[in-house]
Structure formats: C-alpha cells, structure tokens
Amino acid sequence: MTTLTESSQLSDSFSTSTTGHTDKKYIVFEKNIMELFQRCPRCSKSPELKTYRRGTFLSIDQICHHCEFFRQWKSQPLIKSTPVGNIQLSAAVYFSGSSFYQVQKMFQAMRLQNISYSAFRRHANRFLEPAVIHSWHQLQDTEVESLRHKKVKLGGDMRADSPGHCAKYGTYSLMNLETNSIIDLQLVQSNEVGGSHNMEKEGLTRGLQLLESKGVAVDYIVTDRHPQIQKFLRDRKITHYYDVWHLEKGLSKKVAKAAKEKDCEVVKKWQRGISNHVYWCATSSSSGPEKLAKWKSVMNHMQNKHEHDNPIFPKYLHPDRNSTDRKKWFKPGTKAIQRMEKILVNKRVLNDVEKLSSRYQTSTLEAFHSLMLRFTPKNVVFPFIGMLCRHYLAALHFNENAGGTQARTTKGTLRYSIHYPKAKKGGYSVKPVKTKATYRYVHKMMSLLFEEVIPNPKPYLEELEKIPVPNPLSSAFHHPPLAEAVESYRSRFNQGQP
Template sequence: MVRKCSVAGCNNTAGLHSFPADLKIRRQWLHALGLEDREFPPRAGVCKLHFTRDCFSNAMQVEMGFSSQLMLKSDAVPYANVTPPARTPRPQRRPGASTSSACIQLPLSRDVSCQTDPLETHTVGTQLSLKTLLPHFRSEGVQANVSCKDFGVGMSNADPLGLSSTPVKRPRLDLDEQLEDDALEHSSLEEALKGQDSTHDPASLDSSLKSADSSTPTHNSKKYIVYESCIMELFNVCPVCTRACDVRTQRLGTFLSVKQWCPRCTFTRHWNSQPVIGSVPSGNLHLSAAVYLSGASFILIEKVFKAMKLQLFRYETFQRHARAFIEPAVIHHWKATQDVNLQSLSQEEKVIVGGDMRADSPAHSAKYGSYATMDLRTNTVVDIQLVQSNEVGGSCHMEKEGLKRSLALLESRGINLDCIVTDRHPQVQKFLRERNITHYYDVWHMAKGISKKLEAISKQKDCEKLKKWMKSIINHIYWTAASSTSEPERIAKWTTILNHVRDVHTHEDPLYPKCEHVIRKTTDKSKWLQADTLAFYKLEKLLTKKRTLKDVAKLSPHHQTSSLEAFRAVILRFAPKNVVFPFIGMLCRLYLAAMHYNENVDRPLAETEEGVPLFKISFPKSRKEECRVKPQKTQPTFGYVADTMDLIFEKVFVNPVPYTDALLAIPVPEDLSP
C-alpha cells in the first residue's frame, strides 16, 4: 500500500514527515490538523505542503542545492490547510543552458537556525564563485556534468567519496599517497579529479591556465604555506547540519585534494589546493621550474622541505618536468635572445670578441668544456659551445673545437671580426694564425704566469730583493700593453724594465729612448738591483725569453677577457663543478648563466637617498691580505626567469611538440663509458 498524507483531502505521497513520538507534540499536531487519536493510522504522515518554511531547519540549504532532504525542527507544527511555499524570483535561463540544470535560489531572509549568510565568496584553491554553479555552457574540453550540489569542482551526488552506503566509522580518512610514476600521475589523479577528462586536448588549456575571476595567470598568482590542521578545520564539520563529516585527502607532491561528505544530510564538497592543468598539478610544475631556472639544487631544496615537513614530489618527477617542459623552454628562449644579439652584431663594421673555455673539472679528467664567446664592447655573451672530451679525442683539444664552432656560427650570421682576444693556448694560436685572424692575448693571463715565476725566484737565496719589485713589474705589463700601438714598440717598452730596476732611465732603443715618469733622487739605494747579481740575472732571463717577448708583442692594447672570467663565476652558481650533469642539462644551465649575465651586466651603481654612490671593501684572494674598494651595484634582476616561466606555462605545456623537436635536434655525444 502506497503511503500518503493523512490530512483529509490531501493525497500527496512525496515529502512525508512521520508523526512525532513525543506524546505532547503529537497531540499538538492532531489538534492543529483536526484529527483524533482514533483516526490516527499506524503509518500516518504529513507532507511538506502543510508546513511553513520556518518549520524546516535546512530550508535555505535545500533551496541552494546543498541538501536534498528537508529536516523539521523539534517544535514544528503542521496546518490543516496547504501552506504555499515561499518562492524567490527565478533567474532567467540563458540560451543554450540545459533545462535539467538546477539554479541557485538565494532566500530573501536568513534562516535563524542556520546562523550563517549565503555563501558569496570562493576559496583560492577552487577558484570558483557562486555564479560558476549557475546554468552555463559546458566546455568541449571538459566532458563532465557539474551538479549544483557540488561545492567545489567535479563532484557527483550519488556517492561523492566513492564510499558504500554504510557510513564510515572514522570521521576522517587520510590517503597520504605519493603517486609519482607516469601511470599514476596520468590515471589515478584523473580519477580523483572527476572534473577532468582523460581525453582532454592539451591544445585547449589556454583558458584553464587563468583563474575564473582574474586575468592573472595561474603561475603568477600568490602562494602560501598552509598547515594541514588549518585546512582540516574547514572540512571536519558540515556547514549545513554542523555534524562531523567524512573527509578524505589525496596528495600528489605539493598538491592536496580534499573530499568532504556528510552522511546525515548528504552535503558534498571537493576542494583542490592548486589548479590542475591537464593531469599535472600546476604547483608541482611551477616548483620544478623555479628550482631549475634559479640555478638551485633539488637535493638541497628537498632537505629544506624535509626539515619543515613540507610535502614534495620525488626527484624523478623533477627530472620528468625538466625533460618535458623546462629544458625545451630554456633552449628556445636562449636561441631567441641569441638571434637578436647576432642580428645586432651583423650590422656593425668591425666586431671585437673574446673567447675562453671553462672545464667542468680540473686537469685532464674534464668531461665537458664550455667555450664562451663574448662581444667585448658590450660585454655580452653571444655564443656558448659545449664540447665533450670523447668528441675530440681528449680534454686538451676541447678549447680549439669550441672556438671553431663559435667562429663558424659567427661567420654564418655575417659577422665581420676585427680581432679576437683569448689566452695563450698553443692550439688556439696556431688555428687563428692559419685562418689569418688577428689574435691578441689577454694581459691578465700573462701577468698571472709571470707573477708566479717571480714569486718562486724571490724565495731563492740572494734573490729576496725581487719581492719588492713584483708589483711594479706586473703594473709594467699592463702599461706596456695599453700604451703601445705596434709590436716592436711593446717589446721596446717591455725591456726597459731591466734598466729601470737598476735606476737607469735612458735606453738605447730609439722606439722608447727615455722613461716618461719624473726622475727622482732616492736616499734608499738598497732597493735597486745590480747588474752583476744573481737576482738581476734570473730576472733578465725570465723577462727576455724568446717566448716571453713573442707573447708581449701580442698583448691586447684595448679589451681584455676579465668579463669572461666574471661570467665563469656566474656559471658556478648554475653548474657547480662538484655536480655531474647530463649533456642537455649542462647545456641548459650554461644558457641560464648566460641569460643571467647578459641581463645584469650593465647594472647601474647603487646610491644613497641623497644620490651618493656606494662602495664596498673586498679582500681578493690574489691580493693576499690586501683590500680593495669596489663600487657597489644595484640588486640583480631576473626577468629571464619570468619570461621563461611564461613560456613554459603558456606555450610549451600547451603544445610541447615544436619545442621538444628543437631539443631532440641537438646532437648529444655518447657517454664516456658504455
């Protein structure tokens, strides 16, 4: 027999509420309905049409779609006549919206028993507002229906937590799972996030990279460190009936998904700690890119995270992000900036470049040799060539090969070289001589070599006086290179140091017959060297050797490679020598170092509020307990990081094929050991 309403003349069978067990309240119901005890059937009930809206404790939640069953207050009393339900104006349905979609009805008055206002805000994690739940067009990229009873993204009404009809004993279930391999990342996460479809086309992800309420891209939005206990405070209690809820969490690296379900009123909610693009949490990819582009070490970052109990993905995930998205973006960004620099150099009449190689480890055990070519007029790195030792038959041949590749690139782009400044590498000397390219030597490298030999001689017996002249001799090298215009003039000025240390300031060579400094009489004659002493003999032998004179003749008169030495210090921040990198990883870190150096090479000097330049004191290792005053520059900028990050999220992730093809086109040599 079908159960129906017990009020005379009402045959409604839906929304029945049984008579209360309390005798006093039952008599109030019978009196209000005009019934007597003898007319009271055993399975009697009263439908919801005989109650006013104030008789229900969750009327507002039902109207908003957060609950499906009305709950009577303990003191509610029905009426014999049918009470018309309070209604609010229905919003106009938009064209194309499904007729079966439910709408949010905001009540005109607030329910006293609820003690809360309608939800008008949205959490940062879900990026949803109440308007999102209104009837709307369904995106072709997401093949899923969104019900109005969902308080988050992608929830179903039947069994939102994947639980059985039997209530779970514990109010909270933690699934602290680390799903790190490819299969779990691309399948299990999609099952956890039912709003995402596994057949979603990555080419349609442009719109998903921006939040629903703002035009700011996801990777440029602010992030915060949130404790687990603070998150769970939002989900432990049902906002509808204030009862304990079943809460299930699922973690994937830095990503946290929370599912809430109330067994009493069937309230459901699904919250994500960060947006998901495709099947990858954006926070995981963003952290991998930030670590890689800043030159940091994932191993050290992992230690920091473990010390703070911060959740992090595995190193394999970091490597996967680097191969698939980060390294293709770095290579593309460097090639784009390099093309601009080479195009600018091709329009100049004469270009002066400097070249130097940096080995990844000392001596003959080096695996990689990175040859950097720099425009010495603007101190801009224009090219980097990475050579592996087994490509050229040994580490001693890597510098020549790197120079050959750089010069071939410059010639192919139509750049007219005036000269090149390098160190005194014998293979480089011969190669440039055969190519008829003007070649100059860096002064600092020669001064360093002579200073080491002078220091060794000054420690010998009867040669202690040379220690007083070391600084003057090194200064004489720089003055000779800067003040001479021809090779014979350099040699003439260089050899005059042998007369100067003997207090002789007139010379036989007509190219430089007399010292330019003011001749002063000195009272301390002990500092001068004598021609018949052992100290002068060894000094003369060192400074007038055939190779020394040949190298002095080719000292660079204008530009030096000191900027290349500064660039090598920047490389240490991105690719330290105590870490082994694969070929592509090493190449990308060299590109990052070059982009960082080029962006910050022309930083202005730092000044006080009054406009006074700032200086700082440094103690270089080469000065040996002597200090230097250096101008202090402004803080470096990292625009290349922001540009590469935009490229990763807005282009490479959307369509990685052209970027990975460019990466795969780079020839990678075989490993040193099979």
C-alpha cells in the same frame, strides 16, 4: 581518511583553463586546512573527509551522509591531470639554478610536501629544458642579428667542469667585449675530440663557424695564450690578442719564485712594479713595437738607467726623483739581474708582450665563468643536456645583468666596498657596489612554459632534439650484467673465507 601516493593518477575532469602560475602562494598547515571542512555547510553535522595528495597538490572530498551534501576542494589548478604547483616548483628549482636535493632537504626540514625526483626529471625532460633551449636561442638570435655585417671584438675562453686532463665537459664562451654580453656557448664532451686537451680548440671552432654562418665578421679576438688557439687563429688569419692578466699572472709567479733564491733578495722589491709594468705597457701603447720597447725598458730601469737605445721609447716618462733606498737597484752581472733577464725578456715573453690587448680584456668573461659555478657546481654531475641548459641559464642571467649600474646610497653617493683578497697578501682592493641583480628572464620563461610549451610541447621538443648529444664516456667500455658484477665483487672480497 585516505592518502594517495605521489604516483596516484588524478581524473582529467579536474582540468582547468586557468593555470594560476602568477598567483601568490602561501604555506598553510594541514590542521588549519582541515578545520574548514569539520562541519557540513548545509546541516552542520560532521562529514566524512577523503584527502588525495600528489606532490604539492591536495584535494579534499567532503561527504555528508546526513544531508547527502558533497563538495570537492582543490589546493591548486590542474593542467589536465597535472597540478600546476608541481610543475611550477620544478621550474623554479631548475630556472633558478638550484639543486633539487638541496630544496628537498629544506622541504623535509619543514615537513613541506614535495614532488619526487622522478617527477622533477619528467617535468625537466618534457617542458623545462625545451623552454630553456628556446629562450637561449631567442636571445642569441637577437644578439647576433644586431651584429650582422659588423666586425665584432670577441673575448674567448674555456671553462672545464673539473681541473686537469680528467675533465668531461669543456664550455667555450664567446663574449662581445663592447657590450660584455655572451653571444655563444659551445659545450664539448671530451670523447668527441679524443681527449680533454682538444676541447678548447673545438669549442672555439664551433663558435666561430656559427657566427660566420650568421654573417658576423670578427675584428679580433682576445684569449689566453693557449698554444692550440694561437696556431688555429694564425692559420685562420684572425687577429689575435692576449689577455694581460694571464701573462702577468704567469710572470708574477716566476718572479716571486726567483725572489726566494739566494742572492736574489732584491727581486722582492720589484714584484709589484713588474706586475704594474705589464699592464702599463699594454694599455699605454698603440702598437706591438711600442709595447716591446716599453717592456724591454724595465731591465734598464731596474739598474737605475732611465734612457734607452730604442727610438720608439728613448726615455722614461715619470718625473725625476731621488730614491732613498739605494739597495733596490740591480747591479750588472749579478745573479739577480741574470734571473730577471731570463724571466722577463726571453723570446716567448717578448712575442707575447707584442700581442697584448691594449683595450679589452677577458676579466668580464672570467666573472661569467665564476657565475657558472652557481648553476653548475663542479662537485655535481649533470647529463649533457642538463649541463648545456644550466650554462644557458647562466648566460641568460649574466646578459640581463651585464649592464648593471653602480649602486648609490639614500643620499645619492656612489657606493664602494673594500676587499682583502688572499692573493694580495694583506693588501686590499676597492670595488664599486653594483645594483641588485634582476631575474626577469625567469619570469619570462615561466610565462613561456605555461602559455606555450605545456599547451603545445612538440615544436619545442623538436628544437631540443636537433642538438647532437654525444655518447656517455662509459659507452666505450664493457658493461657486465649486474648479477655478474655482484658475483665478481663477492668472490673478490671473500677469498680465503669458508
């Protein structure tokens, strides 16, 4: 019995027109397979068996020297000389956003035969990544075509592959806030724009240029309060609103810090109220001046004053009620009220409150960025095209499941779950339970892969090659020969030794 290695070449005569990628697969033990070939079907003698393996593929030649019977059995179909199972395993790992090395460890634990990493990368470069690029472009064209000659309400935000100014990649996402679907993704590498601090503006610029070239007009865009984005949209005369959560988060941190200061203990009693007030001002107002008037009223309200000088919002809206806690009111001229004035009604905050989004927020976009972690974990390094393709996969998954409905029990009752997030410090939040995610996009890409890309990869490779790939970050530095680097390493660590 002989075994060929992973790199063994199989004859082209094994090719078949039926790929079999839709067939069911089973885990079969080697001993059970070999039992089927222990006897010659013609003379019942013991034949000679030769086995050939290539990744997940197994071929057995059964040769009987007594009656000259011969047959060859193959565990799976082949496309030319490539086993279908090997390509499909690579596709399943890639399209599901999994890690090859994690799958490899699982296979090794079960002693399942596996393909090599070089085979996986070869499949990815020739077939899988072109299929992903084409699938995303098809979906994007459909989304954009439905928005042509319309004014779209956009949400925009960037997600970096690592925190701080050490990020290599920045991915700017544009979402249609009316449908919660991703309509564009722009991957920017830091050396394209002179540093990671410029990636967000560049990503938004490219995204808006693409939509403009396809005849899509922007009604307004909701983002965080990034200064570069503010100036860019102001110069472009695009209506810009701020996401409420980003402002509330920043203010809450400052208020919580002030509550720990001496003579400011009363601030702690108003932390939740101030946080809620930010959302109420944004969602209950129809104009910027109304948001400002309602926001400024909080300073009077904290001092137990419920009528205001501003004609837009002259009086509180809640019913009269006598508070049992008289110590919760701020007193004029105290350190506590001065700290609140400095935090809540400074010039920048007032300008930001006026531009808060009344209806749409970017919370769904934040959820998409959280989903990205499943496809591009921050502790794994990906090449540019690999990073781009995995982000496209995340967008395909998100868009397919963005309109998911709320799950119901067997009796038809809507399902909810209760959570105790760390940020609420013992508080809880209730969330509706969604129906299970679907993965139709994976099956569509599998069909595209075996029915179109593999038989004729050229047009799909040409589509991928149109994507400009920036030089690696290390390309700007000197690359010494390995021998020179090793010699330098040895001399540095062996100084003073004989």
